[in-house]
Amino acid sequence: MTLTVHHLNNSRSQRVLFLLEELGTPYEIKRYQRDPKTMLAPDSLKAIHPLGKSPLLTDGGITLAETGAIIEYLAAGYDDGTLMPPRGTEEGRRVVFYLHYAEGSLMPLMLLSLAFSSLPRQVPFLLKPLMKAVEAGARARFLGPQLALHLDFLERELSGRPWFAGDRFTVADIQMSFPVEIAAFRQKQLGAARPNLQNWLDRLHARPAYVRALERGGPYKLAG
Numbered sequence: 749m750t751l752t753v754h755h756l757n758n759s760r761s762q763r764v765l766f767l768l769e770e771l772g773t774p775y776e777i778k779r780y781q782r783d784p785k786t787m788l789a790p791d792s793l794k795a796i797h798p799l800g801k802s803p804l805l806t807d808g809g810i811t812l813a814e815t816g817a818i819i820e821y822l823a824a825g826y827d828d829g830t831l832m833p834p835r836g837t838e839e840g841r842r843v844v845f846y847l848h849y850a851e852g853s854l855m856p857l858m859l860l861s862l863a864f865s866s867l868p869r870q871v872p873f874l875l876k877p878l879m880k881a882v883e884a885g886a887r888a889r890f891l892g893p894q895l896a897l898h899l900d901f902l903e904r905e906l907s908g909r910p911w912f913a914g915d916r917f918t919v920a921d922i923q924m925s926f927p928v929e930i931a932a933f934r935q936k937q938l939g940a941a942r943p944n945l946q947n948w949l950d951r952l953h954a955r956p957a958y959v960r961a962l963e964r965g966g967p968y969k970l971a972g
Contacts, residue, residue, distance in 0.1 A: 750808075751807050752776045752778055752805070753805055754804035754806070755780065756781075756802030756803070757966060757968070760802065760815050760926050761965075762925075762961060762962075763803070763819075764803045764815065764818055765777070765964055766922050766925065766961040767919065767922050769957035769964070770831060770917075770955075773822070780792065780802065789802055796811060801813060803815055803818060807821075815851065815923065816850075816851060819919050819923060827919075830918075833913065833914075839913045839914045842913040842914065843913045843919060850923045850927055855927050858927050858931065895931070899938075902928070902945055906945060906947075910948070910951065921952060925952055932946070932949055
């Protein structure tokens with residue numbers, strides 16, 4: 749059977765390519781492009797899965813959606829225990845936490861922040877000052893403090909270890925790559941302010957599998 753990644757540009761599916769490159773597992777890519785105006789995925793993805801979202805992975809007659817589910821499936825079938833530690837260990841518990849935390853807690857904040865940023869551009873000229881005021885208020889009262897809370901938590905998590913689960917690179921780091929890249933390149937929240945997170949991201953980007961995934965997946969704006 750051939751693994752096929754249904755890959756949308758500038759999306760979470762880049763993480764699936766990253767994992768497959770780390771595993772050294774052969775796979776094919778079918779590419780899809782976002783609508784340049786709406787930035788939404790094309791309707792053609794709905795022919796693969798009813799939600800029409802990426803990433804999607806097909807393995808013979810099996811179709812999988814959701815990054816975390818795809819990561820667990822690939823780790824169970826193709827990993828030798830290096831990237832997915834046993835669940836009964838401390839390292840394994842951290843991996844499970846980050847597989848859920850990345851999409852359950854961190855990404856909703858990132859998406860909400862991006863949505864508020866786009867509001868002033870989507871309204872008539874006369875309403876732009878009002879929308880800018882709404883955005884500023886939301887950032888001051890909720891988004892800013894919440895983003896700081898989560899990113900400071902992650903900064904502390906990396907204060908005593910190089911990778912999110914421990915001393916070795918795991919699928920937790922792959923899962924966390926997308927929201928942290930948003931924080932770095934869209935939110936400008938890393939750098940000197942959070943050196944542990946910045947150093948982690950630099951190490952991640954230096955991995956040969958990450959570089960190969962970029963080459964196979966094509967342009968990826970969140971990489972820098």
